[in-house]
Amino acid sequence: SYVLTQPPSVSVAPGQTARISCGGSNIGIISVHWYQQKPGQAPVLVVYDDSDRPSGIPERFSGSNSGNTATLTISRVEAGDEADYYCQVWNRNTDQAIFGTGTKVTVL
Amino acid sequence: EAQLLESGGGLVQPGGSRRLSCVGSGLTFSNYVMSWVRQAPGKGLEWVSAISGSGGRTYYADFVKGRFTISRDNSKSTLFLQINSLRVEDTAVYFCAKIFGDKFDYWGQGTVVTVSS
Numbered sequence: 001s002y003v004l005t006q007p008p009s010v011s012v013a014p015g016q017t018a019r020i021s022c023g024g025s026n027i028g029i030i031s032v033h034w035y036q037q038k039p040g041q042a043p044v045l046v047v048y049d050d051s052d053r054p055s056g057i058p059e060r061f062s063g064s065n066s067g068n069t070a071t072l073t074i075s076r077v078e079a080g081d082e083a084d085y086y087c088q089v090w091n092r093n094t095d096q097a098i099f100g101t102g103t104k105v106t107v108l
Numbered sequence: 109e110a111q112l113l114e115s116g117g118g119l120v121q122p123g124g125s126r127r128l129s130c131v132g133s134g135l136t137f138s139n140y141v142m143s144w145v146r147q148a149p150g151k152g153l154e155w156v157s158a159i160s161g162s163g164g165r166t167y168y169a170d171f172v173k174g175r176f177t178i179s180r181d182n183s184k185s186t187l188f189l190q191i192n193s194l195r196v197e198d199t200a201v202y203f204c205a206k207i208f209g210d211k212f213d214y215w216g217q218g219t220v221v222t223v224s225s
Binding site: 001031033035037041042043044045048049054084086088089090095096097098099100101102 | 209
């Protein structure tokens with residue numbers, strides 16, 4: 001089965017840039033979506049189709065996808081960005097959604 | 109804006125069953141693929157199942173193995189998940205989510221299922 005691997009944790013100082021990777025075989029040829037989840041809350045879509053942002057999501061959130069790695073980038077990190085982040089794809093071979101293992105972003 | 113509200117969670121003994129519901133508002137419910145995603149305590153998101161707008165096509169994660177059944181009643185804008193033969197490892201928050209394209213663009217707040225004797 002298709003697996004999406006993320007680093008368990010990323011730490012970043014306020015104002016700096018956080019980069020969260022999502023590794024998968026040839027992930028660059030499929031659309032990747034990213035979700036932010038704060039404790040006790042439902043996930044929120046922050047980037048879709050590799051690099052697009054839903055309305056209301058700050059421009060500080062951006063994404064890229066190529067080869068075997070997709071990346072979510074959070075620029076000018078703020079304390080409110082501290083959360084768990086998950087990547088997600090739809091496996092069209094099996095008609096199943098797949099979530100990454102998740103990354104906890106800590107703002108120092 | 110779309111809103112989703114889950115219900116039906118609770119404490120269930122191993123081997124028991126539970127029917128979860130999710131009522132949608134602020135959207136033309138029958139137009140959208142709907143889905144269930146769960147999250148065990150302290151763990152990541154795990155996709156469970158999805159159903160087409162008409163209800164004619166259903167999709168399941170491999171771990172479901174026939175124990176879960178997704179369905180919908182578009183006349184009531186309601187999504188269901190019937191979970192049978194519950195196991196301790198099914199303990200989780202179960203989220204209802206709307207699918208647009210192949211992404212989850214709206215989520216409910218979740219309903220908690222605890223499987224314990």
